[in-house]
Amino acid sequence: MGHFSSMFNGLARTFSIKRVKNNNGNSDAKEAADDMAKDAKKKELILKSSGYVNAQGSNNSASIFSKRGEKGVNQDCALVWEGFGCQEDMIFCGIFDGHGPWGHYVSKHVRNSMPSSLLCNWQNILAQATLDLEGSNKKLSRFDIWKQSYLKTCATVDQELEHHRKIDAYYSGSTSLTIVRQGDVIYVANVGDSRAVLATVSDEESLVAVQLTLDFKPNLPQEEERILGCQGRVFCLEDEPGVHRVWQPDAKTPGLAMSRAFGDYCIKDYGLVSVPEVTQRHISTKDHFIILASDGIWDVISNQEAVEIVSSTAERPKAAKRLVEQAVRAWKKKRRGISMDDMSVVCLFLHSSSSSSLSQHATTFK
Structure with a gap:
């Protein structure tokens, strides 16, 4: 209980500046979360374009790269927020893959809205859970708090998008694959068919790929059952x-x-x-990095191939770009005559460079 109380108290101090002025509850928390995002952007802790983030003293670092395909405007986008919510041990990463005539607007709206909304909901749910547990012997579950926060955030973002005055999302949409690292x-949280893959050391001491998410395709049994139950149809x-x-x-x-x-x-x-599947995993010293990528990558690159490409890249800032470049070559070889999809990658490295075989140089791709 003490750990969660101190966590909440530290975050509450950050939010309290807004709440001193008035007592509007959620609106104040949202405003404070937006202010945190602006401050993080000024400090170059938020990256929305191809490049590299590594805050001084942090165990986290992340490489991003996005490339337009052959279908028109790039509808993929990504985001990394180091020091998420002013918490030194937290980082937020996300891949957003748009589709349809307004898909590029939808994906950017989801990318821009989700982090602040998630932070706001996490603060409120954590605060309420802390108050409810005062004086009780119940164990507070961090996973339940994050799951509730994600469920509420995704419902809110989808509702906001439906009533957006400048974006027509009736025949357009976006996937969302995001990760929050908090300590170990x-x-x-996955909505759609982008994929997260973990690189970890096996018992045989080789680096292997572990898929962390499901590709939510319509023919998955539980997905097809829901669609058919709502009178929708699924066919090729x-x-x-x-x-x-x-x-x-x-x-x-x-x-x-x-x-x-x-x-x-x-x-x-x-x-x-737009309901996310929310899962958790405890990080060990055997876990090296996580790859988040849109489906354009996984259409032509296997999980193990992706892990080997990233692990063999000498400089961390170039890891995401190299994976995209290898996928471009694979598209030309394996899918001739088919327009190449947009491709975006986030490589989240889980340990500092001193404890990894991958060297690290801070640089930004132009």
Whole structure:
């Protein structure tokens, strides 16, 4: 109990500046979270473009790279926030993959809204849980707090997007794959078909890939059951065998190749949801790094290949870019005649360079 109380008290001091002025509850917490984001951006702790983040004294570092495919504007985007919520032991990472005519606007809106909203909800739920447990012997679960925070955040972001005056998300949407590292635990929240893969040392002392997320495709049994139960349809087109898509009951639209996403309100009544799957994992010294990538990478690169590409990159800042470059080569070789997808990668390194075989140089890709 003492650990969580001190955690809350430290965060509460940061939020209290806004609450001294008035007592508007959630609106104040949201404003404070937005101010934290602005301050972090000034201190170069938030990265939204291709580059590298490594705060002084932090065990975390992250490499980002995004490349436009051959289908038009790049609808992928990413974000890393080191020192998330002014907490030295926290980092937030995310990959957001848009689709549809307004997909690039949707993905950027989700990217920009989610971190502050998540921080606000985490603060409020943590505060309430701390108050509820005062004087009791119940064990406070950090996972339950993060899960509730993510569920509330995703519902809020999707609702805001539906009523956005400048973004038409009726036939457009975005996936979202995010990770929060807090000390020696990571919390993963997945909406869609981007994927997180962990590189860890096996009992045989080799570096192996462990997939941390499910690709939420419409033909997964639990996903298809929900869609069919809501009168939606799931089938492949004749010229795309093996590519299962979600369709409205009486029309050949929209043909969405994932079962969870923000936006896409044309089929929200027919089984598509924006509910995240939230999981946790305790980090050990055997865990080296985590790769977050949009589906364009995984269409042509296996989990193990991705781990080997990143681990063999001498400089951490170049890791994400090198993985994308290898995927571009694989697209040209394996998927000739098919327009290359947008591809984005975040490589989150879990230990300082002094305890890793990968060298580290702070640099930014232009």
